[in-house]
Amino acid sequence: MDHQRHGCRPAGRHGRVPKSDGHRGGISAFVVEADSPGITVERRNKFMGLRGIENGVTRLHKVRVPRENLIGREGDGLKVALTTLNAGRLSIPAMASGSAKWSLKIAREWSRERVQWGKPIGKHAAVAGKISFIAATCYALEAVLELSGQMADEGRNDIRIEAALAKLWSSEMACVIADELVQIRGGRGYETAESLAARGERAVPVEQAVRDLRINRIFEGSSEIMRLLIAREAVDAHLTAAGDLANPKADFRQKAKAAAGASGFYAKWLPQLVFGEGQLPTSYREFGRLATHLRFVERSARKLARNTFYGMARWQAALEQKQGFLGRIVDIGAELFAMSAACVRAEAQRVADPVQGEQAYELADTFCQQATLRAEALFDALWTNTDSTDVAVASDVLEGRYVWLEEGILDQSEGTGPWIASWEPGPSTEANVARRFLTAPER
Incomplete structure (x- = not known):
C-alpha cells in the first residue's frame, strides 16, 4: 500500500x-x-x-x-463505508445539540447578570429575540437528534436522506447559535477564556465554540455537497420518469416515447399534490395547538414536490446545474423535517409529563413559527433570486475582470508555497511525528 x-x-x-x-x-x-x-x-x-x-x-x-x-x-469495502457513513453523519447533530444546550445556559445566565439601561440585557427586545431563537432551536436540535437516532437504531434499510438532512441542518443551526451567543456576550464573546480568567472574570470560551463548530459544516460532507446529494435523491424519480425527455442528445422519436411513459407516471403523481391532510382543519388535532404547524408541513411538502417538478419541467437535464434552486429545495425540506421532529417530541413529552410537556409545546410552537418564516422566504427565493447574475459575476471575477478591486492590499501568503503541495510516491524522508501512547504496563 x-x-x-x-x-x-x-x-x-x-x-x-x-x-x-x-x-x-x-x-x-x-x-x-x-x-x-x-x-x-x-x-x-x-x-x-x-x-x-x-x-x-x-x-x-x-x-x-x-x-x-x-x-x-x-x-465489501464500499458497503462498509456507506454503512458507517450514516453513523458518522449522525454524530454531528449530537455535537450540535450539546453545543446548543451549553450556549443556552451561558445566554440565560449572562443575560440575567449583565445590566444595561436599567435592566438585564435579556429584557431588551434585541437580545430577547436571540435568546428565544437559541432556546427554540436548541429544542429542535435535540428533537432532530432523537428522531434520526431512533431511525438508525431501528435498523431501517435506508436512512441516507434523514441522516444527511440531520447533519446539514444541525451543523448550520449550531453555527448560527454560537454566533448569536458571541453577539449577546459582546466583546467578551470575542475574548478567549484564558484572557477573561486572567483579568478575574468567568472563563467562558464562546469564541472557541465558534471555532470548534465551524468544521461541522465541512467534514462528513460539506453543506454544499450535502445539498447536492440530497437534491439528487429528490429529483431521481423525475429523472427516471422523464428518461430521454431530459436527454439533450435524444431524437424526436426517443423523446416521444419517453413522453408517453412519463405521462403515465405524472398522471398518478401530480393529482396527489393538489389536496392532502394539510387542507383539513381537523388534521393532526391530537397535537393540540401544534396541529397547525403539522398542517403547514404537510401542505409545504406537497408544494415542495410541485416546485421540484416545475424546476424539472423548466430546465430538464440542466436542473442539476441549478445548484441555488436545488439548495433551497433541500433547505426547505430540512426545515420541515425539523418542524416535524419538534412537534413529535413535544407530544411525546406531554404524554409522559404534562407539566414539562406544556413547556415543550411552548418551545416547539416558537420554533415552528420561526422555521415557517424561514421556509416561506426560501419558497419565495426559488423563483426570485440573483442566481444567474451571481454565476455571471463569479465567472468575470475568475477571468480577472475586476482585478483592480484588489488593489491596495498586501497578501502575506504570496510566495509561501503552491496552493496544493505535490507528492511523489516512495519512502518518507521526514521524521515520524506520530504520538506513541503507552500501554498500562509501560506506564
Missing part, C-alpha cells in the same frame, strides 16, 4: 484487491495499524478549531496489511 493522506491518522483504510482464483477482489476495507512498518506521520496539522484533534499528513509506503485485518468480506 503506497499512499499519502492529508488530514487523518491511520486506523481504517479502503483498498482495491485484485481479482484472482478464489478471490472476487474489489474495493475492500481493512484495519491498518498505526505503527505498521512503512507508515510515517510527516506533519501534524493545526486548525482554526479542534486544537486537540489527531490529524496530520501520513505517508504509507509498501505497507503490508495481513489478511486477518480485513473488515467483512473482499469487495
Whole structure:
C-alpha cells in the first residue's frame, strides 16, 4: 500500500484487491495499524478549531496489511463505508445539540447578570429575540437528534436522506447559535477564556465554540455537497420518469416515447399534490395547538414536490446545474423535517409529563413559527433570486475582470508555497511525528 493522506491518522483504510482464483477482489476495507512498518506521520496539522484533534499528513509506503485485518468480506469495502457513513453523519447533530444546550445556559445566565439601561440585557427586545431563537432551536436540535437516532437504531434499510438532512441542518443551526451567543456576550464573546480568567472574570470560551463548530459544516460532507446529494435523491424519480425527455442528445422519436411513459407516471403523481391532510382543519388535532404547524408541513411538502417538478419541467437535464434552486429545495425540506421532529417530541413529552410537556409545546410552537418564516422566504427565493447574475459575476471575477478591486492590499501568503503541495510516491524522508501512547504496563 503506497499512499499519502492529508488530514487523518491511520486506523481504517479502503483498498482495491485484485481479482484472482478464489478471490472476487474489489474495493475492500481493512484495519491498518498505526505503527505498521512503512507508515510515517510527516506533519501534524493545526486548525482554526479542534486544537486537540489527531490529524496530520501520513505517508504509507509498501505497507503490508495481513489478511486477518480485513473488515467483512473482499469487495465489501464500499458497503462498509456507506454503512458507517450514516453513523458518522449522525454524530454531528449530537455535537450540535450539546453545543446548543451549553450556549443556552451561558445566554440565560449572562443575560440575567449583565445590566444595561436599567435592566438585564435579556429584557431588551434585541437580545430577547436571540435568546428565544437559541432556546427554540436548541429544542429542535435535540428533537432532530432523537428522531434520526431512533431511525438508525431501528435498523431501517435506508436512512441516507434523514441522516444527511440531520447533519446539514444541525451543523448550520449550531453555527448560527454560537454566533448569536458571541453577539449577546459582546466583546467578551470575542475574548478567549484564558484572557477573561486572567483579568478575574468567568472563563467562558464562546469564541472557541465558534471555532470548534465551524468544521461541522465541512467534514462528513460539506453543506454544499450535502445539498447536492440530497437534491439528487429528490429529483431521481423525475429523472427516471422523464428518461430521454431530459436527454439533450435524444431524437424526436426517443423523446416521444419517453413522453408517453412519463405521462403515465405524472398522471398518478401530480393529482396527489393538489389536496392532502394539510387542507383539513381537523388534521393532526391530537397535537393540540401544534396541529397547525403539522398542517403547514404537510401542505409545504406537497408544494415542495410541485416546485421540484416545475424546476424539472423548466430546465430538464440542466436542473442539476441549478445548484441555488436545488439548495433551497433541500433547505426547505430540512426545515420541515425539523418542524416535524419538534412537534413529535413535544407530544411525546406531554404524554409522559404534562407539566414539562406544556413547556415543550411552548418551545416547539416558537420554533415552528420561526422555521415557517424561514421556509416561506426560501419558497419565495426559488423563483426570485440573483442566481444567474451571481454565476455571471463569479465567472468575470475568475477571468480577472475586476482585478483592480484588489488593489491596495498586501497578501502575506504570496510566495509561501503552491496552493496544493505535490507528492511523489516512495519512502518518507521526514521524521515520524506520530504520538506513541503507552500501554498500562509501560506506564
